[in-house]
Amino acid sequence: MKATSFRNLGVGLTVFAVFWLFVTLYPLSFTIVSSFKDNTEIFSSPMSLPSVLRIENYTRALLQATILRNIANSLFLSVISVALLLFLVSICSYVLAREKAKWAVVVYLVFLSGFLLPVHSALIPLTKLVSALGGYNNYAMLIILFVSYNAPLSVFLVTGYMKTVSKELDEAAFLDGCGYFQTVIYVILPVSAPIFATAGIVAFLFIYNDLIFSILFLSKKTLYTVSIGLSAFVGERIVEYGPIFASIVLSSLPMVAIYLLFQEKVQKGITEGAIKG
Amino acid sequence: MKSKYAPFLMVLPLLALYLLFVFYPVANAVLSSFFSWNGIASSPQVFVGLRNYIDLAKDPRYFRAFANSGRFIIGSLLFLMPLSFALGGIIVSGVRGSRVMKAAYFLPVVLSLTAISLMWRSILYPNGGPLNALLEGMNLDRLAQNWLGDVRFAIWAVVFVNMWTYAGLNMLIFAAGLVSIPQEIWDSVAIDGAGKVARFWYITLPSLKESFKAFLVLAVSGSLKVFDIVFIMTGGGPNGSSDTPATLLYFQAFRFNRFGIGNAIGTLILLFGLAWALLVNRAVRKLEA
Numbered sequence: 001m002k003a004t005s006f007r008n009l010g011v012g013l014t015v016f017a018v019f020w021l022f023v024t025l026y027p028l029s030f031t032i033v034s035s036f037k038d039n040t041e042i043f044s045s046p047m048s049l050p051s052v053l054r055i056e057n058y059t060r061a062l063l064q065a066t067i068l069r070n071i072a073n074s075l076f077l078s079v080i081s082v083a084l085l086l087f088l089v090s091i092c093s094y095v096l097a098r099e100k101a102k103w104a105v106v107v108y109l110v111f112l113s114g115f116l117l118p119v120h121s122a123l124i125p126l127t128k129l130v131s132a133l134g135g136y137n138n139y140a141m142l143i144i145l146f147v148s149y150n151a152p153l154s155v156f157l158v159t160g161y162m163k164t165v166s167k168e169l170d171e172a173a174f175l176d177g178c179g180y181f182q183t184v185i186y187v188i189l190p191v192s193a194p195i196f197a198t199a200g201i202v203a204f205l206f207i208y209n210d211l212i213f214s215i216l217f218l219s220k221k222t223l224y225t226v227s228i229g230l231s232a233f234v235g236e237r238i239v240e241y242g243p244i245f246a247s248i249v250l251s252s253l254p255m256v257a258i259y260l261l262f263q264e265k266v267q268k269g270i271t272e273g274a275i276k277g
Numbered sequence: 278m279k280s281k282y283a284p285f286l287m288v289l290p291l292l293a294l295y296l297l298f299v300f301y302p303v304a305n306a307v308l309s310s311f312f313s314w315n316g317i318a319s320s321p322q323v324f325v326g327l328r329n330y331i332d333l334a335k336d337p338r339y340f341r342a343f344a345n346s347g348r349f350i351i352g353s354l355l356f357l358m359p360l361s362f363a364l365g366g367i368i369v370s371g372v373r374g375s376r377v378m379k380a381a382y383f384l385p386v387v388l389s390l391t392a393i394s395l396m397w398r399s400i401l402y403p404n405g406g407p408l409n410a411l412l413e414g415m416n417l418d419r420l421a422q423n424w425l426g427d428v429r430f431a432i433w434a435v436v437f438v439n440m441w442t443y444a445g446l447n448m449l450i451f452a453a454g455l456v457s458i459p460q461e462i463w464d465s466v467a468i469d470g471a472g473k474v475a476r477f478w479y480i481t482l483p484s485l486k487e488s489f490k491a492f493l494v495l496a497v498s499g500s501l502k503v504f505d506i507v508f509i510m511t512g513g514g515p516n517g518s519s520d521t522p523a524t525l526l527y528f529q530a531f532r533f534n535r536f537g538i539g540n541a542i543g544t545l546i547l548l549f550g551l552a553w554a555l556l557v558n559r560a561v562r563k564l565e566a
Contacts, residue, residue: 009372017367017378020360023441024381027396030407034399043405047414088294091287099284107288114299116551118502120523121543122302124530125309129302148298151291180283209389211505216531227391231509234395241399248392259387260380267383271449275491 035245042241057242058250066221067247070229075254077139077225078207081146082200088147089154089199090192094184096155097162098170108159114152115276119212130217137220145217146207153273154199161195162188194265201262202269208255226251303547310540329541338517339542342525345432346549349500349521352436358492361444365451365488379452383445390442394509397438401425428518431511435519439506443499447492454488455481490561497557498550522546 009017034042035057036050062068096108126145135141165188173183189196211227218224224232230251233244259266310329312322333339368379385393400407401424409421424434458480466476504523507513513520513528520528522542530539 009367009370013363013367014372016363020364020444021378021381024385024445027393027400027441028384030400031396046405046407046410088291092291095284095287104284104288107292110292110300111295114295116498116547116554117299117303118498118523118543118546118550120502120504120526121306121547122299123306123526124536124539124543125302125305126298127531129298144294145298147291148294151295151299155291180287184287205387209391211389211391211508227389227505230389230391230395234398234509234512244395245399248395252388252392255387255389256384259384263380263383266387267449270386270446271453274446274495275450275453 031245031248035242035249037242037245039241042245054242057240057246060240061243061246061250066224066229067226067250069222070224070226071251071254073223074208074226074251077142077146078204080139081143081150081207082204084143085147085150085154085203086196086200089151089158090189090196091181091184093155093158093162094188095180096159097165098167108155111152111155112276114149115156115273119149123212123216127216136217137223138217139223142213142217145213146203146210150203150206153269153276154203156276157199157202157269157272158192158195161192165191197262198265198269201258201265202273204258205255205266205270303543306540306543307547310537310544312540313537315534315536325537329537332538333541333545338520339522339525339538341517342520342522342542343545345519345521346500346503348432349436349439349503350497352433352440353496353500357440357444357447357496360440361447361492362451364444364448365455368448369452369455379448382448385442385444386446388442390505391509393438393442394506397434397441398425398510401434425511426515428515431515432519435503435507435510438510439499439503442506447495450491450495451485451488454485458484486561486564490557493557494554497553501546501550 030046033049034046036053036055037057038054041048041050096104096111130136130141130145133141169187169191170183173187178186209227210225211231214225214228215231218228230248233247309322311324311326313325313329314320314322364382368375368382403409403421403423403426408424412418412421422430424430462480462484463476466480471479502523503521504527507519507521507524508527511519513524523546526539526542526546529535529542
């Protein structure tokens with residue numbers, strides 16, 4: 001790390017660093033702690049540790065509620081969408097990175113303009129389109145939407161990276177008789193693996209956490225995703241809170257695991273996308 | 278073998294999806310904002326000119342929703358900016374534990390906004406929620422409030438949770454700017470004997486122009502787009518007091534079938550975001566010139 005004017009934090013910043021650490025982590029620890037409590041304990045002593053670990057909150061969440069199904073649904077949607085997205089991005093970005101013609105530059109800019117298009121502005125016409133295509137309660141439709149809406153960030157990340165990949169690799173492949181398509185799949189894709197990992201992980205995160213497309217286009221309970229499954233707790237007459245906290249913990253675990261495993265990539269991908277926006 | 282059509286065919290699939298499902302709906306929303314439509318496929322769209330926009334301007338609900346975006350922006354400028362700037366400084370300082378802190382500060386960004394909203398709903402719960410319990414424990418009962426059920430506090434509670442969620446992301450934007458300041462500059466000003474304040478004012482701040490630009494664009498476009506947190510935490514309530522343009526668009530269109538008004542709101546979200554991005558870019562370019 002380079003030195004900056006912050007080399008010595010000083011008392012004020014140190015205290016603040018610890019304070020914000022507490023503010024950041026408290027809601028998470030409160031949720032985890034409450035997931036092991038019963039109602040009485042949650043409300044009469046919200047700040048204390050559970051007197052006994054009520055594991056049954058978890059078994060109940062898993063058995064009674066549909067959270068496990070929701071998690072499986074979200075994971076399924078994310079995996080398929082990311083796979084399709086990365087395949088389409090790989091062939092598209094390769095052309096955008098190599099082609100010098102004006103049309104390619106225009107296409108690239110059209111993709112980048114997506115950073116400035118708010119998803120909510122699109123919702124009403126999109127609903128019409130989805131309904132015309134028979135896309136309600138249809139995972140194929142959702143996957144296509146996830147691919148389309150994650151395209152700008154992925155194209156931006158991957159095209160930028162591929163521009164740095166040496167052209168000699170392509171030329172060697174062409175000499176060996178590879179077509180454009182084969183060159184991408186067998187030569188360029190493998191050397192661009194790091195950026196595909198970044199783009200894929202970030203898209204995975206966004207898709208797994210999606211709320212708006214799920215509430216608009218899914219009404220069948222068996223198809224519910226994590227966000228819509230959790231949001232169903234709001235406004236419902238709740239008998240027991242413990243299993244709800246357990247459901248929040250369970251449904252967040254995949255994302256926390258991915259984050260802890262690929263911290264740098266997650267941070268880099270999301271931040272670059274944000275800066276571009 | 279390089280076929281002449283291969284490049285087009287390779288770009289086409291993704292481009293077609295993007296144009297059809299992202300670009301076209303946004304363009305269509307702008308166009309449809311000059312029409313009135315009740316959402317029934319067989320009934321026609323009627324051209325009404327600017328009437329949707331005039332209705333928006335007359336109805337205080339819409340004004341309030343955009344004013345709430347203003348509150349998110351105020352929160353971003355007054356609190357989130359110094360907060361994430363300080364966090365950025367902390368994590369690039371290299372002090373012990375700064376790596377762990379960086380990981381922790383960023384953690385909320387990867388959680389689903391639904392999960393975050395549910396956590397904060399329970400923390401802010403008026404009877405037996407930990408925030409009020411804490412206040413009562415410190416004999417500050419008077420400060421305990423029905424945070425999400427009171428028109429005075431609901432919107433600010435949501436503004437806070439939004440800042441809590443994105444502090445880690447903005448921290449990295451400032452951190453990226455801070456580490457890009459070359460070491461030689463610090464060495465040379467150290468020789469010149471510049472004081473802490475002077476260093477901050479003449480070196481740190483000017484070097485972070487790109488970070489501030491990114492922050493300002495992101496903060497405002499993000500403020501205009503807030504949806505999930507409000508939708509789950511308050512549903513726009515109590516009494517519409519915490520509605521944002523995006524939640525109002527959703528309720529007007531998908532609960533009350535007022536699609537023309539919805540598209541007008543969507544168009545304004547788009548236009549305000551674009552105008553602000555252009556403004557910030559131009560201002561930064563002027564600063565550089």
